[in-house]
Amino acid sequence: MQNFDIILTILKPLLIFGLLFQILPLLVLAERRGAAIIQDRPGPNRAYIAIPGLNLKLRGFGMIFNLTDAVKLLFKESFTAPFAHKWWYILAPAIPVVTAILTPAVLPWFAPIVHKPDGGALQVVSGQIFDANVGLLLLFAIGSLSVYGVVLGSWASNSKYSLLGGLRASAMMISYEVSMGLSVLGLILLVGDFSLTRIVEWQTTHAWGILVQPIGFFLFLTSMFAECNRNPFDVAEGESELVAGFHTEFASSKFMLFMTAEYLHVLLASVLISTLYLGGYSLAPFPLPNPFGAQGVEWVVLDTAWIQAHLGLVGGIMLIIGGGVLLLLSHLVSVHKRAYAATTATDKADRVKEFSLFSGAFMFLAFLSVAGGAFAIACGAPTPLSGVIHEAKPVYPLWVGIVTAVIQLHIVLGKTLAVAWLFIWVRWTLPRFRYDQIMALGWKIMINIALVNLLVTALIAKLIK
Amino acid sequence: MAKIVPRPNLSFWEQVYFVEIFKGLVTTMGHAIRNITGQTKFPTVSYPEVQYDLPRDYRARHRLMKRPDGSPRCVACFMCSTACPARCINIVAEEAPDKHIEKRPVRFEIDLLLCVFCGYCVEACPCDAIRMDTKQAVMAGDNRADFVVNKESLMEWKPTDYPADDTQSQKAPGGSLHAQALDEFKSGTYH
Numbered sequence: 001m002q003n004f005d006i007i008l009t010i011l012k013p014l015l016i017f018g019l020l021f022q023i024l025p026l027l028v029l030a031e032r033r034g035a036a037i038i039q040d041r042p043g044p045n046r047a048y049i050a051i052p053g054l055n056l057k058l059r060g061f062g063m064i065f066n067l068t069d070a071v072k073l074l075f076k077e078s079f080t081a082p083f084a085h086k087w088w089y090i091l092a093p094a095i096p097v098v099t100a101i102l103t104p105a106v107l108p109w110f111a112p113i114v115h116k117p118d119g120g121a122l123q124v125v126s127g128q129i130f131d132a133n134v135g136l137l138l139l140f141a142i143g144s145l146s147v148y149g150v151v152l153g154s155w156a157s158n159s160k161y162s163l164l165g166g167l168r169a170s171a172m173m174i175s176y177e178v179s180m181g182l183s184v185l186g187l188i189l190l191v192g193d194f195s196l197t198r199i200v201e202w203q204t205t206h207a208w209g210i211l212v213q214p215i216g217f218f219l220f221l222t223s224m225f226a227e228c229n230r231n232p233f234d235v236a237e238g239e240s241e242l243v244a245g246f247h248t249e250f251a252s253s254k255f256m257l258f259m260t261a262e263y264l265h266v267l268l269a270s271v272l273i274s275t276l277y278l279g280g281y282s283l284a285p286f287p288l289p290n291p292f293g294a295q296g297v298e299w300v301v302l303d304t305a306w307i308q309a310h311l312g313l314v315g316g317i318m319l320i321i322g323g324g325v326l327l328l329l330s331h332l333v334s335v336h337k338r339a340y341a342a343t344t345a346t347d348k349a350d351r352v353k354e355f356s357l358f359s360g361a362f363m364f365l366a367f368l369s370v371a372g373g374a375f376a377i378a379c380g381a382p383t384p385l386s387g388v389i390h391e392a393k394p395v396y397p398l399w400v401g402i403v404t405a406v407i408q409l410h411i412v413l414g415k416t417l418a419v420a421w422l423f424i425w426v427r428w429t430l431p432r433f434r435y436d437q438i439m440a441l442g443w444k445i446m447i448n449i450a451l452v453n454l455l456v457t458a459l460i461a462k463l464i465k
Numbered sequence: 466m467a468k469i470v471p472r473p474n475l476s477f478w479e480q481v482y483f484v485e486i487f488k489g490l491v492t493t494m495g496h497a498i499r500n501i502t503g504q505t506k507f508p509t510v511s512y513p514e515v516q517y518d519l520p521r522d523y524r525a526r527h528r529l530m531k532r533p534d535g536s537p538r539c540v541a542c543f544m545c546s547t548a549c550p551a552r553c554i555n556i557v558a559e560e561a562p563d564k565h566i567e568k569r570p571v572r573f574e575i576d577l578l579l580c581v582f583c584g585y586c587v588e589a590c591p592c593d594a595i596r597m598d599t600k601q602a603v604m605a606g607d608n609r610a611d612f613v614v615n616k617e618s619l620m621e622w623k624p625t626d627y628p629a630d631d632t633q634s635q636k637a638p639g640g641s642l643h644a645q646a647l648d649e650f651k652s653g654t655y656h
Contacts, residue, residue: 037500345514
């Protein structure tokens with residue numbers, strides 16, 4: 001395909017944004033359901049769509065609530081407080097969303113696809129939407145702009161609760177940007193590059209960031225919690241003191257934009273953490289030893305070339321793992337079905353019917369997934385194009401590159417969802433810090449630890465090199 | 466005099482805080498896993514569909530007991546309305562066809578909005594004609610008149626909703642064991 005790079009350049013933003021906005025409702029559901037299962041509650045189960053022909057009430061485990069939220073927030077009166085500065089008030093909610101949408105442009109979602117069109121030259125299509133050498137710096141630069149949305153929103157609201165929330169948010173986010181930058185510098189020092197693709201490649205050939213920079217990882221994680229305004233750092237919207245903080249005066253679609261931005265930030269922080277410290281799209285945390293090599297023990301690097309050489313095996317195992325997860329889901333649904341059938345609920349028939357439907361659907365999908373995995377393993381490895389070498393690695397046909405990209409995208413997404421669960425998990429575990437405690441932690445403790453970590457990393461890096 | 470609250474004496478690992486965060490995370494994850502695998506019974510219920518089973522002696526909405534022929538067991542003695550601190554019971558009496566019973570209610574109305582559900586009427590009743598064991602704790606209506614329940618409404622209950630081995634009910638006037646209880650009472654063996 002001659003124009004593959006142009007097509008993919010157009011497709012990539014659409015694909016990534018589409019993907020992010022598909023995961024967003026899942027994240028909101030995970031937040032609600034996660035809160036419920038941690039706090040011993042049944043969780044969201046009221047909203048449903050009645051399907052007339054089948055006599056079925058579809059609840060989707062609370063997924064319908066996203067729909068009702070959207071309908072409610074879009075159709076509510078878009079009220080502008082009479083005392084607000086109107087222009088900034090309308091502009092403010094857009095800023096966090098815009099910055100959050102710009103951020104994934106520099107994140108690597110898969111390794112560069114190398115392919116050779118018939119009779120053409122080699123093409124290398126980057127896994128980032130915008131392949132910048134200063135990727136990480138650009139990301140921090142865009143990310144730090146999102147504080148303007150909070151500050152502008154709070155200032156334009158012309159309300160004291162909002163103003164206090166905005167002041168807290170701006171002070172906190174600016175403080176924690178220092179420790180965030182310092183904590184990630186250790187990793188940059190080891191890699192020697194700001195490009196996120198290079199950082200992931202370095203982690204593939206050496207070791208994941210969490211193994212070489214464990215202290216840096218914890219500092220970065222904590223800073224990210226603060227940057228996202230999440231618990232235990234959500235003083236910007238501390239309900240107990242400030243009503244709702246910076247978005248007290250916002251309603252309807254403006255509030256929805258703030259809400260969207262919050263969850264987008266959580267999602268993108270998860271992608272960033274998994275890219276920087278959990279190896280991004282790389283498979284194994286470090287090169288695995290192979291004791292049966294030709295010259296004794298060989299260290300096998302599970303990079304893109306290895307995935308392509310074992311494409312059937314890797315894809316098959318991932319499909320089978322996915323099938324196992326679906327099977328587990330099916331089992332859990334049927335456990336809850338039996339539990340609900342044992343109660344004296346008046347809507348028992350409806351709920352049991354829906355549980356059976358979902359259990360069966362998950363079972364069917366699990367079967368498809370496992371069958372596909374077995375088929376992929378049976379297909380085995382593809383053959384590379386003869387005589388075409390790129391950076392000492394064989395070049396495969398285009399479909400192999402695309403399948404590899406899809407596999408790597410799923411690896412990134414798996415890690416991202418795990419980190420996103422960590423965000424939710426921490427939110428429902430820790431109480432909110434007091435504001436002065438947050439400042440003390442940020443300036444007196446975290447920056448010092450980050451500086452010492454940077455110094456020690458620099459010394460060790462110098463000694464080893 | 467000011468009360469001095471001493472600072473808690475934290476150990477080193479508690480001051481580091483990371484260990485305590487990890488402990489908290491383990492606790493919440495334990496709850497999450499136990500709940501998602503259906504091992505715990507929630508302290509909450511999905512209210513309108515599932516309702517807590519109230520104990521039988523919970524003082525709920527009243528009911529009037531019946532004789533075998535379906536007429537109310539009430540003899541219109543006004544003991545309940547006299548005992549009522551809220552004065553929510555309104556009885557209109559008439560002469561009963563049975564000479565042994567003397568009186569019966571034409572109207573027996575309870576204003577549930579006035580009622581304080583104290584149970585004094587049940588205590589006061591000499592012939593076990595009024596009870597508060599219906600387990601109906603939630604009552605709804607569109608207007609105030611809906612809450613004034615009449616004799617017919619108070620006698621609308623299904624015998625299958627109540628325990629079959631209720632001997633006290635059977636021994637009360639109108640119950641199937643009443644004659645036997647009277648004999649026992651005359652011979653002095655009544656307990």
